[in-house]
Each structure stands twice: as structure tokens, then as C-alpha cells.
Amino acid sequence: MRIALRILAGVVLLAVIGYGVLVYLTRPLSKEAVTEKIEKRLTKLVEKSESLSSALLTIHSKQTGYSEQFAVGTKNRRSMESARVDSPYHSASVGKTMNAVVYGMLVDEGKIGYDDKITEWLGVDILKGLFVVDGADYADQVTMRQLLSHTSGVGDYFEGPVRQGKPMLDLIVQNPEHSFEPEELIAFTRDNQEAVGKPGQQFYYSDTGYVLLGLILEAIERKPYAQILQDRIFMPLGMKDSYLMSVQDKPGDILAVYAGDVDLSDQKALSVDWAGGGVVTTMSDLLSFMMALEDGALLSDGVYSQMKDFAHRYEKGIYYGMGLMHFDFSELSFLLGSMSDVYGGVGATGTFVLVDPRKETYYIANFGSLDFAEKSIEELIRIRMIYDRLDVE
Incomplete structure (x- = not known):
């Protein structure tokens, strides 16, 4: 996944916007305005992308009190059934x-x-x-x-x-x-x-x-x-809505998982992940998991700190510990210097559960397409550019 290169290409475009426009784009927003802008961003993304049928997002912050879940699009390209914030999905390498x-x-x-x-x-x-x-x-x-x-x-x-x-x-x-x-x-x-x-x-x-x-x-x-x-x-x-797909059974009733034009969500080949990422879950379940991990309910501080020893360089600005990926946005681009780091689980189908420990904020998303392995992180940056404008005063 050439994540860093794609992110840099997208972020550099901001440099030509101009100072005046950047000032306008960074003015404070109310909670309602932030929610509306994120909803519009996700809707536009799904409507314009041929590789997506839906997009899910959760932002939960202990620091600001902001807690919203988003679901746009449909269960799959063949269905008129709307995606829901509690829709189960394949979480890949999460x-x-x-x-x-x-x-x-x-x-x-x-x-x-x-x-x-x-x-x-x-x-x-x-x-x-x-x-x-x-x-x-x-x-x-x-x-x-x-x-x-x-x-x-x-x-x-x-x-x-x-x-x-x-x-x-x-x-x-x-x-x-x-x-x-x-x-x-x-x-x-x-x-x-x-x-x-x-x-x-x-x-x-x-x-x-x-x-x-x-x-x-x-x-x-x-x-x-x-x-x-x-x-x-x-x-x-x-986590009542989470389970590991059995290699003998067909996947459950989940959101689409696209590999090109093929939807694997109801196919046995999705068993290809197993212990590397065969978990079906929901955004709420993943929020419970990541919060428990951060709050010390699962591991001792000493063991968790070893998991978070991000000593291995994945790519520029992206590092790996044990089962966790770390994003240093300031290293990705000087234009992102004020954006705090996040870490957590990231999957090849455009799915992630990430935490910003400095701001006690959790980001959970699923796009359900192998085309969004890198693009999901690009979208995280764009969404954070909206959310970070939240007026908390």
C-alpha cells in the first residue's frame, strides 16, 4: 500500500489554494455544521466513486464531547437497502x-x-x-x-x-x-x-x-x-455483533467487500483473512474494543507500551508496532504539522479504528473496497480538516 505517496499528492494540492482561502477553510464551526459537512463529504464520495457502495464513519471524542456516527450509501451496488451505522462489515486487518x-x-x-x-x-x-x-x-x-x-x-x-x-x-x-x-x-x-x-x-x-x-x-x-x-x-x-468468519461457513449478512467488480461479502473466499483479519464487526463494537484497550481494561501498561513501540518504518510517516499502525502526519507533509498523530488498526478494504491519544478522540470507518486501502487515510485527513475546526468554546 503506497499510502504515503498518495497522501502527499493529495495534500500538496492544498498549497495552491492560497492563504486567504485557507483562512476561510479553517474558521471555527459549530457541532451541527461539522456534522453536516462530514455527511456531505461522505455522500459526495460514495456518489462519485465507482468502487464504493457505502461509507461508514464514527467520531467519538472524550475531550470535546463530540460523538457522531455516519452511514451513507447502500448495502451493495445491487441493493436499495441503506447502509446503517450498525451495519456489520468485514474489518480486514483490523x-x-x-x-x-x-x-x-x-x-x-x-x-x-x-x-x-x-x-x-x-x-x-x-x-x-x-x-x-x-x-x-x-x-x-x-x-x-x-x-x-x-x-x-x-x-x-x-x-x-x-x-x-x-x-x-x-x-x-x-x-x-x-x-x-x-x-x-x-x-x-x-x-x-x-x-x-x-x-x-x-x-x-x-x-x-x-x-x-x-x-x-x-x-x-x-x-x-x-x-x-x-x-x-x-x-x-x-461485542455482541462481532465474530470471526468460520472457514466452513459463508459470511454473514454484511456490507459489500469489493475486489474490483466482485463483491466478496457473500463469498467463501473471504475466509482468506482468518487470523490476519477475518473479523466481522460494527463501528460501535470497535469503539468498545479500542476504548477498552486505551483505558487499560485489556492489557497492562507495560505490555501495551510494547505494542505501541512503533520502531518499524512502514513508509514515510507511517510506522508499525505489534498489531498497531502509527501515522505521523507532520512527517507526511509540513502542511499537516498541526494535525496530531493517530494509531490503531488499518485494513486493506478501507477500514480502520484509530485513536488520537492527545485529543482522546476515536476514528472508525469502513469503505469496503480494496481500492480504498490508501484512499481511506486520505479521507481521514480530509474529515479531520473538518472536525478539527469544531468550536469547543
């Missing part, structure tokens, strides 16, 4: 944040350590060929921390290049009725891809690594990954 939180819980409980080797829980058969560099197998050196922070060196079945056959996204679009097992996803990387480096050598975003993490959790907890999420996150937080 699920990685939940996966990482379960690991944090296990560390807090003393059951594992972040630097434990993954060979303690995964056998030779599943790891075979995944961590081979220049003929040497480094599987016995890989740690849980490296998988969580995308520094293990393993390839990425979802978007990574292949040395033979078709990329995974092509296979999904061509056969959307195919249901993926976790072991099949691992085998795709083993058979068709190469390791990108030795463990700890570099950052490389990998869904394969998070599927391995899901298998490790099943070995530790001795129950299916779906049940682990239910027992440790969904039930305790009252």
Missing part, C-alpha cells in the same frame, strides 16, 4: 490488532514471552520452507515478537509477489466460492513465495505471519481461534 491483544494478554498472564521461539508451538511440517534464506532454514530463530511486528522474514500470501502461479488476489476473484483453510494459506507462501530476509533483518508486512500466530494461539489455548476471540475479547467487552 483483526490483527485483536490477534496481537490476545498475545498481550498471554504475556500479562505469564503464559508466554514475546521473545519465545515459535518452534515451541509449531512443528517442522508447518514451518518447512517458510524461513529459508540462501539455502539456510531460520525457522528455529523466529520469535513471536517478530511475527507480531512483521519482522520474521516470512513472505506474504495476500499481496506478496509469487515465483510461480497466480497471485492470491487473482485466485480469489477468479474463484470466489473457494473456502480457505489456514494451512492452505501457509502452503501458498511455502510453494509460491520466497522469504524476504533473515528473522529480525527487516520489516515486511505479512498476512502469512499472522496466520501462523493464529495457529500458535490455537496450540496454546487448545481451542479454535474463533472461540479464543469470543472468550477473551468479544464476550467480556459485550
